Each structure stands twice: as C-alpha cells, then as structure tokens.
Amino acid sequence: MIKKLLIANRGEIACRVIRTAKRLGIETVAVYSEADRDALHVYMADEAVAIGPAAAAQSYLVMDKIIEAAKETGADAIHPGYGFLSENAAFAKALKKAGIIFVGPNPKAIEAMGDKIESKKLAAAAKVSTVPGYLGVIETPEEAVKIADDIGYPVMIKASAGGGGKGMRIAYSSDEVAEGFASSQSEAKSSFGDDRVFIEKFIEEPRHIEIQVLGDKHGNVIHLGERECSIQRRNQKVLEEAPSPFLDEKTRAAMGAEAVALAKAVDYDSAGTVEFIVDKDKNFYFLEMNTRLQVEHPVTEFVTGLDLVEQMLKVASGEKLGLKQKDVTLTGSAIESRIYAEDPVRNFLPSTGRLVHFRPPFLGTENGITTRLDTGVEEGGEISVYYDPMIAKLVTYAPTRIEAIDAMGQALDAFAIDGFRHNIPFLAVLMRNERWRSGDISTKFIAEEFPDGFAPPVPEGRVRDVLAAVSASIDHLSTTAAGSPSRCTGSLSAFPVTVWSSWATATWSAFGSRAAISRCVRRSAERAPGESERTIELNSNWWFGEPVFEGTVDGEPVAVQVRSILNGVHLTYQGVEVPVRVFTEREANYLAVMPVKEKPDMSKFLLCPMPGLVVSLAVEEGQEVSAGETLCVVEAMKMENVLKSEVDGIVSKIHAEPGDSLNVDAVILEFE
Numbered sequence: 001m002i003k004k005l006l007i008a009n010r011g012e013i014a015c016r017v018i019r020t021a022k023r024l025g026i027e028t029v030a031v032y033s034e035a036d037r038d039a040l041h042v043y044m045a046d047e048a049v050a051i052g053p054a055a056a057a058q059s060y061l062v063m064d065k066i067i068e069a070a071k072e073t074g075a076d077a078i079h080p081g082y083g084f085l086s087e088n089a090a091f092a093k094a095l096k097k098a099g100i101i102f103v104g105p106n107p108k109a110i111e112a113m114g115d116k117i118e119s120k121k122l123a124a125a126a127k128v129s130t131v132p133g134y135l136g137v138i139e140t141p142e143e144a145v146k147i148a149d150d151i152g153y154p155v156m157i158k159a160s161a162g163g164g165g166k167g168m169r170i171a172y173s174s175d176e177v178a179e180g181f182a183s184s185q186s187e188a189k190s191s192f193g194d195d196r197v198f199i200e201k202f203i204e205e206p207r208h209i210e211i212q213v214l215g216d217k218h219g220n221v222i223h224l225g226e227r228e229c230s231i232q233r234r235n236q237k238v239l240e241e242a243p244s245p246f247l248d249e250k251t252r253a254a255m256g257a258e259a260v261a262l263a264k265a266v267d268y269d270s271a272g273t274v275e276f277i278v279d280k281d282k283n284f285y286f287l288e289m290n291t292r293l294q295v296e297h298p299v300t301e302f303v304t305g306l307d308l309v310e311q312m313l314k315v316a317s318g319e320k321l322g323l324k325q326k327d328v329t330l331t332g333s334a335i336e337s338r339i340y341a342e343d344p345v346r347n348f349l350p351s352t353g354r355l356v357h358f359r360p361p362f363l364g365t366e367n368g369i370t371t372r373l374d375t376g377v378e379e380g381g382e383i384s385v386y387y388d389p390m391i392a393k394l395v396t397y398a399p400t401r402i403e404a405i406d407a408m409g410q411a412l413d414a415f416a417i418d419g420f421r422h423n424i425p426f427l428a429v430l431m432r433n434e435r436w437r438s439g440d441i442s443t444k445f446i447a448e449e450f451p452d453g454f455a456p457p458v459p460e461g462r463v464r465d466v467l468a469a470v471s472a473s474i475d476h477l478s479t480t481a482a483g484s485p486s487r488c489t490g491s492l493s494a495f496p497v498t499v500w501s502s503w504a505t506a507t508w509s510a511f512g513s514r515a516a517i518s519r520c521v522r523r524s525a526e527r528a529p530g531e532s533e534r535t536i537e538l539n540s541n542w543w544f545g546e547p548v549f550e551g552t553v554d555g556e557p558v559a560v561q562v563r564s565i566l567n568g569v570h571l572t573y574q575g576v577e578v579p580v581r582v583f584t585e586r587e588a589n590y591l592a593v594m595p596v597k598e599k600p601d602m603s604k605f606l607l608c609p610m611p612g613l614v615v616s617l618a619v620e621e622g623q624e625v626s627a628g629e630t631l632c633v634v635e636a637m638k639m640e641n642v643l644k645s646e647v648d649g650i651v652s653k654i655h656a657e658p659g660d661s662l663n664v665d666a667v668i669l670e671f672e
C-alpha cells in the first residue's frame, strides 16, 4: 500500500483526497503556489512544499517541480485530482520513470481518451454507440460545409483536444458551419495549441448522463451507475445527481455495459467516467471519456456507499478490485450543487475577495438526510483571480430525489458566504423550480428557464411573510436593545410592496430577550381594503452578529441570511435578496417626501465589470466606435471577458493599459 501521497492539486479536491488518505493512514504532502500559502489544503496535509508563483503555468502545471517535491519528501505516489496534470499522459509517464505511482489510469488510456476524434474511433470499434458524425480532421470551411450537409442539421463543431466546454459551436445552416468552423478552430488553437476540429450531429434537447467506471491492474472493470449532469450553463455543469430520474434499469444496464466495454478496450485501471448524451427516446451516444476523478464524484459515493478516492488508491497500489458488478447497488438519491464565485445577476461574472463569512449549514446526518460539503476555503481566506471560481460543492443525500432537493434548498439558505458574489441565490431558486423538481430537464434547461439571465425573484406570498416577520423582529430587537419603548406602531417598508404591520402591544412585549423572539408579527399586505390581518408565528434564537437567522415561521424551519446595512438589514432567502428598513409610521411619512438621490450618469465610461487583468485594448483615443464593437479584453479566473461598446461614440480618453490589474468598476476608458 501507498505510504506517502503527494496531492498535485489545490482547493476542494486536494482537501478531499487528503481526507481519505488520512483515514487510510497514508501520510500526505501538499504542494502550493505563492497565492495558496495559507490555503486549507496546506494546513490539512502533514507536509507542504512550495512550488512557485501564483500562475498555474508556473506552479501546479510544472511537472518537474511536482516530481521534485515528491522526491524531496519521499512520497511514493501522486494523486493529480482533476484539471491541472490529471489528464496529462506525459506526466503519468514521467512518474513511472521516476518510480512514483500515478494515482490514475495507465498513460496509454489517458492518451487514447484525451483526443475526442481518436476516442470516438476507439468507441466505435468497441461497438459503443457514438454521435453520428465524421470521424476525421476537417481542413477547410468548404469541407466542413459538405460534411455538415451530409450529417444533416443541426450539427456541432468540436475541438478534438477540447475540454471544459471550450471550442464548441452549434450550427443550424451551412453559413453557420463556415463561421463556426473558423471560430472553433481559432479557439482550439489558442486554448489547446491544437486546431483540429470535427463535426457531429447536434442532439437536440439531450440529457447529459455519464457512467462511473472503476478498473484495476488485473483486467477487472465494473461500473458504478450513472450521474445525470444536464443542468449546465454554457456546457458547464452546475448541478449533478445520482441516480438519473430518467433512466430505467434496462437503459442503465446497457449504458453501463458499453462504458465497461470501452474502458476494457484501453485496459482502464482506475476511476474514470464515460460521458453520454441521451435523447428523448433514451437513445444514448458516447461523448468522451474523462480519465480522472470527476468533480461530481460525491453523488456516486453516496448512492453506492463507496469512497472513490480509496478505490483509486487501492487499485493504484496494485490491489484487485474488492467488489464485483453484482455487488454494486444504488440506494437513495444524491444532489450536488457547485458553488461558484460568480455573480449570477451580472451574467455570472467571476467575483473575487476576502471570505468575510463562510459558515456552512449543518453537515452530517439528521432524520435520514445527509449533507456533505467539499471545500478548500475557510472564513478569512481569499478568492483570488488565479484559479477556478468553483469554491465548494454542497451535496445532499436522502431516500428520495425530492427529499434531497428540499434538503439542498434548506442547506443553501443556511449557508452564509459573504465578501464576494456567489451563485447560492441562483442555486436556491433552482431548488424551488418546478421543472427541475419534476425531473423534466435537458441540457437546455437553464437557457430555457432563464432566457434573460438571472434576476433575483420578487418576494411574494410566503417568502414575503417570512422576510417581513424576520425584519420586524430584528427591528424590534434593536429598538428594545437600545432602550426604546417596546410599543410601537410602525410600517415596514421593504419590497416593491409595502408591508404594514400594526403591532399589538401584547404581542411585542413578549420580545426582547435572546431566547424569545417568539410570538407573532401581524401584517396586512399593502393594506388592501378588506384584507384581514394575518398572524405570523416566528421562533428563533437569533442574536446580532449571526449571519444567519435560523428558526421557524409558522412552524416551518427557515434560514435567512442577514447582513447589516445603514439603518437596516439586507436579507437573502430562497434566492430573494432585499434590503429592508423598518420605519415607524411617522418616519415613513417623512420618507415619502424626501428627494430621491439620482445616480451619476456613467454611460460615458467603460467600467471594469470584475477585478481582473487587462489583456488588450482594441481601440485608441480619438477612435470612433459603434455599439457591439470590442473595446477591451479583461482576464479573470481563467476566463477572457470581451468588453464591447454599448453605444456609438468616440473614445476620448483611455485610462488603462494591457497588464494593468483593475478593481471592479475601475474606469477603463471614456467616451466623448
């Protein structure tokens, strides 16, 4: 068995691998870049080795530095995690040469599956159903059009070396093929240094369903069922689940058998994933194989009861698989939410900053439901621009899918993350989406359900009652704490609607002690004539300073995020975000006649939408531009963001130059 394991990765996956290694009594070595000096994985490991500057190309991606670190610390094995060097056959070979165990498949399998064209050929040879298409490299746009015409529209143009959703284009006509071919080719060249592209049929409204496989060095390969990952944004996964609500036993077995056949064709000897797309009629087609541990592996761990990292470590050290296909059973339902440092209301732009709050919800098992968090960050830590914006994975496991979804909704509400923008409000809204809850999904789900992007929902019905009750009780606590009379007649002016509360003396006098924000808040919404007042029961032990208001409203558990703002609180609940200020009736009357402060006109400025690095400027001072024209490219968190002009105008002044590191809202240039 492996004695000392080096983890050639960072963030949540490094921490996750360390956890299992420790449980198995294996010593651990972390590697870290300058930006990660204080990162969680460094503290969790028994030893840690610095491997260079923040940029991954100078640290986590440098094989020599990692091999050197392993030699220096006497590590006999390396786990690559995902991303970085995990699917790099040269790295696996170099380790073999250095006498270090690579915790992953043999280099030949990595090589064969690393290329989409080659892997499709291999799959076809192993009698695995592949997406209809042309299994060759396409050289010219004319050739591309001819092939697309033959396949029939729509088609998908893909980079053979592609990954992470890059270099893919959909085309519905020959014109779009010519255009898509050129842009796919150039993106492939710049992202992967390899401009080979191919074309296949675009399967409409498909589901993404993948099979987890597990092999050993003795020729045994089994599968561990499927994960459905259809909830994607721009071909990148957001939610994953196991099992798929769509598969029947027969399809599952057929997909499993093909995945195993493909794995066997390359002597697969570790954990890996065979990705398929599945159409409405349950026809399934091979997409690609990922020869590594997948981000979403925890959902499989829940339903199978296996620890995939443990399995990988065992087979890497030469052990035979401890279980046979018939021993694999799927129990219950697991959902994973990827938590990204991305601002959902600003078109998911990456966000960076200090983790002012990072308070996970309850983790563990309660009432038959388990909540797990895989993360690599801690309160006080920093989200930098250098790495992937995925900061954590929240997973819930329950006897049924709907219970797992409800538990996820609760857990997301109770998860306090503050200091930068993140997608929890978006995920929280998804958990209440009826179509997702019904399981009627496809890879177009997000595009179809949020055609204009994400806007936080307006509080209505029960959500509004909860927010009114919470804000009223917080206000009450603050006024009683300050020694004000506990009796007040006030109006609670919060959302687009005004929620009025007539506080009854008897009701409020019960408030005020920490243990007893318990009684009632009464409201009559909008004071519609004839609408009767309703009593809302609220119970909580919340006290100032706690970022989450947990308790019950009308007997049902709620968790509301609370942040102080001037004269009020900012509340977040089920994806709804509102600043709330509670006023007495007199204050409200005065407020109504206060002049409204106008926002300064910034339309003549191009502002930097997120903290990032200026890559290039496409314009000069004095240049005339029209709306839609590219002005500047800013890089943040591995993504290049092209900033385009929203107006026709003349550039009067440029305030930034390539290489500048800008804060959010920094002025890049000015129009006349």
Ligand code: ADP
Pocket (backbone or CB within 6 Å): 082, 083, 084, 162, 163, 164, 165, 236, 237, 290, 293, 294, 295, 296, 388, 390
């Ligand atoms: P999964 O199928 O496990 O969800 P993804 O395609 O989302 O895999 O990639 C997992 C991680 O690996 C991503 O978070 C990304 O950082 C990294 N990754 C994947 N492909 C690439 C690539 N071509 N270049 C750099 N990083 C990549």
Ligand code: ADP
Pocket (backbone or CB within 6 Å): 131, 156, 162, 163, 164, 165, 166, 200, 201, 202, 203, 204, 206, 208, 232, 235, 275, 277, 287, 288, 443
């Ligand atoms: P990557 O290496 O970037 O993960 P994949 O080939 O796995 O690329 O495709 C990523 C996603 O793109 C899939 O999950 C699916 O949503 C979509 N996709 C890929 N190929 C097709 C296709 N032929 N038809 C429809 N959707 C596709």
Ligand code: MG
Pocket (backbone or CB within 6 Å): 275, 288
């Ligand atoms: Mg993929």
